[in-house]
Structures are given as C-alpha cells and as structure tokens.
Amino acid sequence: xxxxxxxxxxxxxxxxxxxxxxxxxxxxxxxxxxxxxxxxxxxxxxxxxxxxxxxxxxxxxxxxxxxxxxxxxxxxxxxxxxxxxxxxxxxxxxxxxxxxxxxxxxxxxxxxxxxxxxxxxxxxxxxxxxxxxxxxxxxxxxxxxxxxxxxxxxxxxxxxxxxxxxxxxxxxxxxxxxxxxxxxxxxxxxxxxxxxxxxxxxxxxxxxxxxxxxxxxxxxxxxxxxxxxxxxxxxxxxxxxxxxxxxxxxxxxxxxxxxxxxxxxxxxxxxxxxxxxxxxxxxxxxxxxxxxxxxxxxxxxxxxxxxxxxxxxxxxxxxxxxxxxxxxxxxxxxxxxxxxxxxxxxxxxxxxxxxxxxxxxxxxxxxxxxxxxxxxxxxxxxxxxxxxxx
Amino acid sequence: xxxxxxxxxxxxxxxxxxxxxxxxxxxxxxxxxxxxxxxxxxxxxxxxxxxxxxxxxxxxxxxxxxxxxxxxxxxxxxxxxxxxxxxxxxxxxxxxxxxxxxxxxxxxxxxxxxxxxxxxxxxxxxxxxxxxxxxxxxxxxxxxxxxxxxxxxxxxxxxxxxxxxxxxxxxxxxxxxxxxxxxxxxxxxxxxxxxxxxxxxxxxxxxxxxxxxxxxxxxxxxxxxxxxxxxxxxxxxxxx
Numbered sequence: 001x002x003x004x005x006x007x008x009x010x011x012x013x014x015x016x017x018x019x020x021x022x023x024x025x026x027x028x029x030x031x032x033x034x035x036x037x038x039x040x041x042x043x044x045x046x047x048x049x050x051x052x053x054x055x056x057x058x059x060x061x062x063x064x065x066x067x068x069x070x071x072x073x074x075x076x077x078x079x080x081x082x083x084x085x086x087x088x089x090x091x092x093x094x095x096x097x098x099x100x101x102x103x104x105x106x107x108x109x110x111x112x113x114x115x116x117x118x119x120x121x122x123x124x125x126x127x128x129x130x131x132x133x134x135x136x137x138x139x140x141x142x143x144x145x146x147x148x149x150x151x152x153x154x155x156x157x158x159x160x161x162x163x164x165x166x167x168x169x170x171x172x173x174x175x176x177x178x179x180x181x182x183x184x185x186x187x188x189x190x191x192x193x194x195x196x197x198x199x200x201x202x203x204x205x206x207x208x209x210x211x212x213x214x215x216x217x218x219x220x221x222x223x224x225x226x227x228x229x230x231x232x233x234x235x236x237x238x239x240x241x242x243x244x245x246x247x248x249x250x251x252x253x254x255x256x257x258x259x260x261x262x263x264x265x266x267x268x269x270x271x272x273x274x275x276x277x278x279x280x281x282x283x284x285x286x287x288x289x290x291x292x293x294x295x296x297x298x299x300x301x302x303x304x305x306x307x308x309x310x311x312x313x314x315x316x317x318x319x320x321x322x323x324x325x326x327x328x329x330x331x332x333x334x335x336x337x338x339x340x341x342x343x344x345x346x347x348x349x350x351x352x353x354x355x356x357x358x359x360x361x362x363x364x365x366x367x368x369x370x371x372x373x374x375x376x377x378x379x380x381x382x383x384x385x386x387x388x389x390x
Numbered sequence: 391x392x393x394x395x396x397x398x399x400x401x402x403x404x405x406x407x408x409x410x411x412x413x414x415x416x417x418x419x420x421x422x423x424x425x426x427x428x429x430x431x432x433x434x435x436x437x438x439x440x441x442x443x444x445x446x447x448x449x450x451x452x453x454x455x456x457x458x459x460x461x462x463x464x465x466x467x468x469x470x471x472x473x474x475x476x477x478x479x480x481x482x483x484x485x486x487x488x489x490x491x492x493x494x495x496x497x498x499x500x501x502x503x504x505x506x507x508x509x510x511x512x513x514x515x516x517x518x519x520x521x522x523x524x525x526x527x528x529x530x531x532x533x534x535x536x537x538x539x540x541x542x543x544x545x546x547x548x549x550x551x552x553x554x555x556x557x558x559x560x561x562x563x564x565x566x567x568x569x570x571x572x573x574x575x576x577x578x579x580x581x582x583x584x585x586x587x588x589x590x591x592x593x594x595x596x597x598x599x600x601x602x603x604x605x606x607x608x609x610x611x612x613x614x615x616x617x618x619x620x621x622x623x624x625x626x627x628x629x630x
Contacts, residue, residue: 005502016490302486305447306500306547307475309468383474384447387486
C-alpha cells in the first residue's frame, strides 16, 4: 500500500469530522498567529523608537539643568561651550529657551507647548530643516527681530492651507513675522513635534520668556563617533562654571541604547505572552488528538481485522496530525502576515522570520508528537481489544 | 474435500493460575471447503473465543490451528495481518463499518490494504455489492443505510477478497427478523455458490439453516452433526 493511498485515507479521516478538524486547525492558527504577530509588534515598536531617536540626531548632546531657578544655564555658559581650544569636537552650540505660548492670526488662535527661542544653528543641530521660506539669520538674532519659523501643525491650525510666509502672528502681545515653515517630522507621541514655533532667542526673551536661565543647550558634534569625546570635553567646561550635579548631559546615542534595551524587553514580554497562547493551543491540539484516537480505537480495530498493517495505521494517523498542524500553522502565518500590514496600537509590526519558524516548528512538533503517540499505542493494540473498545 | 480450517485440541485460557478462565478446553474441529457450519452454544460457552481464534484475531494457549494448511501459531504479527486480509472475511454482530465512509469505500478497504490498484478495486467492490443486492447504494454512508443493509455491506466487504472462509459472529444479533432474513438469505446464496461459511449464533432458526451444527458447552464440543438444512429461501442456488 503506497503513501498516496494512505494520504487519501488520512484526508478522508480529516474530512469525516469537519468541525473538529476545523477547531483543531483554529487552535494552532491562533497560537501561531499570536506568536508571530505579537513578536512582530514588539519588533516594530523597537524599530519605530530607534528611528525616532535617530531622527533627533545621533550626533547631538543636550545639556539640561537639574535645578530650577538660580545657578542654572546662562548665555555665558552657552558661549563658553563654544571653545575650540578646550572642546574642538563641538560644531555648534545653540542655547534654547522654551515656553508655552498662544499664537493668534486674524482671529484664529492656537496654543503651543513650546515656543522655542534659539540661534540659527539649532535648525541643523536638531535635524529640523526649513521646508518653505527661510530660517532666521544670525543678524535677526543679534537685532532681536521678531521673526518666527513655525511647524507644520501650527501652519495648518492658523493658516489652514494658505501660505504663511510673510504673514504675521501675535504671541505674548507682540507681532512676529513668519519667515518659514519647518519640514514635517515623524510625530512622536501625543504632543506632536510639528506643533512648534522657533524664533530668535533674543526676541523670545524680550517678549515671552524673560531673562531667566536657559531651558537647555543643544550641542552639535562633528559626528556620532565623536559624541563620547565631546561629552567629556563640555563636562570639563561645565564643571568649571556650574556646581557639580547642577546639570546633566543627555546623549542621543545613550538614549537610543536604553530605548532599544527596553524595547527588547517589551518584545520578550510580548513573545512570552504569545508563547503561552501557543502552549495553550498546543494542549488543545493534544487533547483533541487524544480524543480522536481514543474515539477511533474501534475503527483501528476494524482496520486491523481487515488486514491493515500497523505501519499503515500509524502512517495514516501521523499524516492526519501533520496535515492538521501544518495547515493550521500555515494559515496562522498567513493571518499574521496579513495582520502585520496594518498598524496595531499605533505600531507598524515587522515580522521576525525566526519567530515564524519557531511557532510553526512548535505547532508541528506538538501535532506530530501528541497525534503520533496515541496512534502508535492504538496501532499496537491487538485487534480484538481494539474492537471491544467502547 | 479439502480442509480449510483444522483446529486440533485447542485450549484458550484467560488470566493466570487459579484465577485463569478456561474459555476453550480441548476443542477439535475440521471444516472442509464449501461447508456451511453453525456453531451454537449458550453465552460463556466459548463461541466468541473460538471465532477469534478461527479469525486469527487471537492465538490459542495450546493446540494447533491450521488455516488453509498453514500453522497460525508459527506466524508473525505481520503474517497474521496478511492472513486475515487474504484468507478470512469477517462479519461482525455490530456491523463494524467505518463511519462517515461510503459503502463502496468500506468494501474496498481490504483490497486497499492488500495493495490493489484503485480502478480494479472499485470494479471488484461494485461486483461484491451487487452480489448482496446493494449496488445502487454504493455511495451511501453507513448511517444512511438500514441495519440489514449495513450488515449486507459488511458481508460484501468480507467477500471482496475472495477469502477461504467467511466468519460471521452473531450476524443477525443486532437485526430484526426481517433484516436478519435478508442477511441470512445472502449467506444461503453464497454457500450455494461454493463459499465456506462459519456462522456463530445462539438462535436455533439460524443454526437450522446450516448443513452442519456444532454445539459448544463450557469450552468443549458436545455435539457435531450433519443436518438437513431448514428454512433456506426459495431462490437458493440462483448464484450457481
């Protein structure tokens, strides 16, 4: 008796109980799809985080004050950082003040969380170029001209489609002329990074922020590889001017590392949850296989009485179990691939091939083992015992 | 006449030692080709045990059993399977058709296990179904057939390999008298066509149709006599 013949028996066996076969496959399908998709979501979120941090610029350092009020960062500190002798790796230094403000234009009103005052070097350092119009110049900054560059969100809210360049907006009781619009940046979180306005620091201090300490100082380095060296250079300068512990320096690369680590942990947790669902699915398969074989012990007895060799019976049940788990697993992978085309909780999933292999492998092994084991036992039964089985 | 079944002083003991049950206690029996034999006896007399041994479903504890001249006790498990497939046709009390499988597929099953090609298998299965008058029900599944029809499908399945002997264990036990008559008349025709039939029963009218009656009691043969068959249906011999 050849293999195709036995396979036909197996197919008939699967078809003979469609509901049960469907439910068995559904169990495996859900298990495999869950593992694949959840790992893909974890992987996707890790990639998104990494992309966002890279967009911030991997070659910048941010100096922030750890204390409020006196003793914070001043313009003098910022100027001191731009010292080619002590800190040759520094390309530019941009002092930053940031304050919430309400912008109005012809009755339209829009409140933004950060009205940024800075120097022209900020645009290059923060990886945030101007799309239309122009950035303000060093001269604008020196003269404290009231000019502003706005983000995409602000442009839409205030001008709703019209070209904002050359128009005027009111902020803190003063008129600012819009000179440009920033290029859209991939939004991170609820507070969009496009909801921003950038003006010369001198003007912002005059009109909105006052002459208190700076919010932060953005230091651009020559490249990602020099970030570590520059960090120690500017720390030397800062230690001379500020009390130790009064500031901290944030490094985008470090940030990337921590975020990647936590994203990895996230993926592991998701994977573990999914693995549990695969395990539960596997127990379901095991149960159904056991029931199937037990219920069909009598049928096995009949087949043996009619002259079916043990090998043929065993092969038939193994093929049945394999087909169920392979079809179920395959459909599970297909479902996961289909599901990964759509964002899930704001994350675009990215499928990890090894998770597909693992999930498929586990489900097929479970099907084979727990389908094969009871079948082997039943195939070994003497035909009269199997026939008497109720 | 050639001997098909030759049972010599066979005993079968279930269990061990003092608790052992002697289901067969020195049974000897010879069945020649073309015979129609009925084995009768009350329950517990060892009928089913004898049937299992005759059908190679079970091996005797002592004694020898020659099936078509071959000593069954010397066969391996695989050879026994082969012997069941080639030499014996079973008809069970509970029909034992494979559920959710068409009548013709059920009949084909023993041929499939013997490795026959699909087309030839189908042809023989249809011929066999025709013999029991169910060719028009070939595609029906067991639960779409009456008890009598199911048992006739089982007979067709037993016949399809052209076995040396047809073993029927209480073939009418689960049937009403009308359906039982249907099945028994098929046996009459088959015997008339030259098939060897061993039928195990506790019903007198079933036993009366055979031309040899063996009575068992407590695992021993208490009588073995030829008889004039009674109650066979009128068309008997039509298949000759």
